[in-house]
Amino acid sequence: MIATSTPSPLRLAIIGGGFTGAVLAIHAVRASTGPLDIVVLEPRAELGRGVAYSTRDRSHRINVPSDRLDITAGESGAATAWLHAHGILPDPESEDTTGAYVPRADYGAYIGDVLARTLAAAAGRVRLRHLRTTATDVRDSDGTWTIVTQAGERVAADRVALCFGHAVPALPCRLGPGVAEAAHFVADPWAADALAGIGPESSVLVVGTGLTMADVVTSLGARGHHGKITAVSRRGLLPKTHGVFKMDLDVTGGQRPATALELLRMIRRQIAAADPALGWHPVVDSLRPALPDLWGGLPADEKRRVVRRLLPFWEVHRFRIAPQIQAALAHAQAEGRLTVERATITGLDLGADGRLEAELRRGRGETERRRFDAVVLCTGPERDVARNPLVAALLADGTASLDTVGLGLAVDRRSRVRDASGQSRPGLYAFGPMTRGSFGEMTGAPDIAQHIERTVGGLLAGET
Structure with a gap:
């Protein structure tokens, strides 16, 4: 054998x-x-x-x-x-x-x-x-x-x-003494019971206006929160909601953009020519399978230009939110509970009354200080x-x-x-x-x- x-x-x-x-x-x-x-x-x-x-x-x-x-x-x-x-x-x-x-x-x-x-x-x-x-x-x-x-x-x-x-993610701004230890400062919104310290009438500053912000606002609403929520980001962009799903469009037409601008113009042309009944969603979704080849053909400087100038706009169109989440955000905005602003947070301090004082910088460089009962960081992954x-x-x-x-x-x-x-x-x-x-x-x-x-x-x- x-x-x-x-x-x-x-x-x-x-x-x-x-x-x-x-x-x-x-x-x-x-x-x-x-x-x-x-x-x-x-x-x-x-x-x-x-x-x-x-x-x-x-x-x-x-x-x-x-x-x-x-x-x-x-x-x-x-x-x-x-x-x-x-x-x-x-x-x-x-x-x-x-x-x-x-x-x-x-x-x-x-x-x-x-x-x-x-x-x-x-x-x-x-x-x-x-x-x-x-x-x-x-x-x-x-x-x-x-x-x-x-x-x-x-x-x-x-x-x-x-x-x-x-x-x-790293902290987006300077933290004054006592801020990091405050129960109403939420550095990690995904931690267990992260929002438990936020009362139903608390005024809340949410730093970031993307998908994590949408989750936090929805969670607060489900917990019975009815206080004012202010969401800030540099551009104030909100995630888009879904439309018709279709991924078989010929978005490139054999084109190979050599610059970030050519890539942007190609996408805009395709959206302008899209069937109005379908809208822009199929163009964005159909671009995904072609993106590795298009991306690989861009010079390094042009890739960096895409990341620096276009990435935030791509992300809100590409990473969309469920219709239920979009409806919750729209309802909160219509009721005046949610306000979205363009601003960058540059500092957080703990006031004598226990509230958090945020230093916010506007687009033209002017700054203001505003107080909130709670602050939640939603700046996304590092x-x-x-x-x-x-x-x-x-x-x-x-x-x-x-x-x-x-x-x-x-x-x-x-x-x-x-x-x-x-x-x-x-x-x-x-x-x-x-x-x-x-x-x-x-x-x-x-x-x-x-x-x-x-x-x-x-x-x-x-x-x-």
Whole structure:
């Protein structure tokens, strides 16, 4: 009898177990044929949730209808079917003419369940370990990677995938004595019971006017808050709401804009020529699949010009809010409870009466000081990815480099991390929002899932 040896399992380490990390694990298991040993480093108790889907607030809804949230190309309608099977749908409060916008916690539960079922189907061939810790360093030694954890543990891997989100944003302004410790100063709106210290009649300053602001205003309303809310940002832009979903328009027409201005003019021409019954939404959505090629063709200076001049306007059109959230914001504005202003906060002080005094600078440089009962920071994710200690370590030793616009890590089209010399590092990958500066866009859940599905085969094969 001839003895046969069992091949050693491929060791895959996934750093970050939110949506991106969980979807990578799912696709890696499905695409693999041999034994696979996965370790996920994620401090949260549940995989697949991350910041976005850990919220338990039922007023926090996914900002994409459920029929567009499938994570596998060949399983159209899988997310919606799961929601129906688990009694989450039908739900009049979630459903709109453009689709079902369920609470984000429910979508997080869906991702976790898909991961569990995928692992169960591959039992005996695949093992997954969840280490509730963070990584502080990733080192390459002759093709084998070593991950150093916060506790000093070392994890060996053949492939490493960086799937964590950005760091908590830096404070946007100077804080006077006692401000950081005040119960009514909310630096992290995602923390448990973050808004508990805000009374129903409190006047509230929200710093930021994007998606996080929309969640905070909606949450306050659900808690019975009826005081005045002032939301400020440099441009005072609010997220747009959804329209008709259509992604098959030929937006580029074979054009390859060479400058930021040409790119802007191309989009404006397409919107002007769009069917009035459809509006601008299909143009923006149809641009997404073409964006990696368009972005890759722009010179570095023009990419930086897009980020500096156009990114805020792109984001409010691209990252839209659920109709239910839009209705809540519009209602609050109509009642006079919500006011949106163009201003930059430059300082916060604690007054003798315990209220917070904000120093606000207007567009022309004039400043004013106004008092509020509470202040909530909603400035969005940190754009300086180097503030993450692990990224800082990778940059310091040349293992990784920043993209040309400074939004995240530089990766090639297969998501392999580029080192300080610009070369792709075999075995080291990055996925999710930290790669948006390399692709032009990589923040929405559907985009992340599709990219992972396209590239996971190369990761498993160890392409060089």
